[in-house]
Amino acid sequence: MLLCDIGNTSVHFLDNTNGEYKESVVNFNPKNFKQKIYYISVNYTLSKQLEDLDNWINLELFIDKSKYYDTMGVDRIFIVEATNNSVIVDAGSAVTIDVVRDGIYEGGFIYPGKNAMKKCYTGISSALEYSFNFELNQGHLAKNSQDAISYGYLKLLASEVSSYGLPIIVTGGDAREFVKLFENATLNNRLLFEGMQKIIAQL
Amino acid sequence: MLLCDIGNTSVHFLDNTNGEYKESVVNFNPKNFKQKIYYISVNYTLSKQLEDLDNWINLELFIDKSKYYDTMGVDRIFIVEATNNSVIVDAGSAVTIDVVRDGIYEGGFIYPGKNAMKKCYTGISSALEYSFNFELNQGHLAKNSQDAISYGYLKLLASEVSSYGLPIIVTGGDAREFVKLFENATLNNRLLFEGMQKIIAQL
Numbered sequence A, B: 001m002l003l004c005d006i007g008n009t010s011v012h013f014l015d016n017t018n019g020e021y022k023e024s025v026v027n028f029n030p031k032n033f034k035q036k037i038y039y040i041s042v043n044y045t046l047s048k049q050l051e052d053l054d055n056w057i058n059l060e061l062f063i064d065k066s067k068y069y070d071t072m073g074v075d076r077i078f079i080v081e082a083t084n085n086s087v088i089v090d091a092g093s094a095v096t097i098d099v100v101r102d103g104i105y106e107g108g109f110i111y112p113g114k115n116a117m118k119k120c121y122t123g124i125s126s127a128l129e130y131s132f133n134f135e136l137n138q139g140h141l142a143k144n145s146q147d148a149i150s151y152g153y154l155k156l157l158a159s160e161v162s163s164y165g166l167p168i169i170v171t172g173g174d175a176r177e178f179v180k181l182f183e184n185a186t187l188n189n190r191l192l193f194e195g196m197q198k199i200i201a202q203l
Helices: A044-050 A074-081 A115-125 A143-162 A173-182 A191-201 B044-049 B072-079 B113-124 B145-162 B175-181 B191-201
Strands: A004-005 A010-015 A019-024 A037-041 A056-058 A086-091 A094-101 A104-112 A168-171 A185-186 B001-005 B008-015 B019-024 B037-041 B056-058 B086-091 B094-101 B104-113 B168-171 B186-187
Touching: A004 A191, A010 A044, A019 B186, A037 A044, A037 A074, A037 A191, A044 A056, A056 B094, A074 A086, A074 A094, A074 A191, A086 A143, A086 A173, A094 A143, A104 A115, A104 B113, A104 B145, A115 A143, A115 B104, A115 B113, A143 A173, A143 B008, A143 B104, A143 B145, A168 A173, A168 A191, A168 B044, B001 B191, B037 B044, B037 B191, B072 B086, B072 B191, B086 B145, B086 B175, B094 B145, B113 B145, B145 B175, B168 B175, B168 B191, B175 B186
Parallel strands: A004 A037, A037 A056, A086 A168, A168 A185, B001 B037, B037 B056, B086 B168, B168 B186
Antiparallel strands: A004 A010, A010 A019, A086 A094, A094 A104, B001 B008, B008 B019, B086 B094, B094 B104
């Protein structure tokens, strides 16, 4: 079975034989694929092309959207679909946080990703041009500039995420750094594919 | 008595007769003042000029800097000097949070100001181009995009600031909005001048 997550810059595949791989949107031609492929897409142009290809199955059509909100990204929805009881931290260009308790989606929030936030602090003052310290001592308020911005950005997020009393799953491109913020958290970079597999199992 | 807080774009005065007023750094000539003036300055060029004028008293010289950290702004230090037991939220281009407990400075952190943070979210995606809702229901996770960024930016700050169990004082240019985040907080836009008065009383 071939699963495909189509973004605006890259296309991410999971197949039973070759595992995970990515290719650039530029090199991607869906007509080259003859087998059945289950996909989700946030890429408007490619979504239009795929509508006419019978072997490409858009899993978004099988989601009960009433559980979510109108402008919520389909990638975020599938990550949520993968779990029944957890808080999910998806750390990419934005950090999205979603809470699922006893199978019910409670809502979430959106926080800036680390590159956007670094640029944000640096834009306020060149005196705040530091990298974030993901191994910050969260038990102490800051007494230097690097810790002052790291505490502001990361400790506040860690406290909020831990406050729900649910298992924490970290996913996304920056998952390896963000997982360090929590005492007990699971890193899972296949969460979105797991959500797709769960929906396929119900078809 | 004339007090003066010198920034990079404006000069802020407090005098016993006329109250508070501001003027632009461009129009400011310290040699026009003949009376004794107590000041603090983050403006390097003006600080240099003031060193040669006997009637301008730099209050920064009377602070015990060992309580603070090297790169901490003098304006932030004087806000802290004004209080003995509180968490201070100074909401401007950055939001600085400082904690003073039983007269001891415990440290603080730096969070982006609302304009910088709005730009930050918008830079990630035009789909996140919203104003922040300072009257957000903090008790519920978000289910729309405006609440999702407002929760990320403001609820996380409100939770952290409230967690210290100390009286909350809000100051700075955006104080009127940020004070709405807390159930019990005092708005005080003269806190920095109060810090200056406290140091003058000890001279």
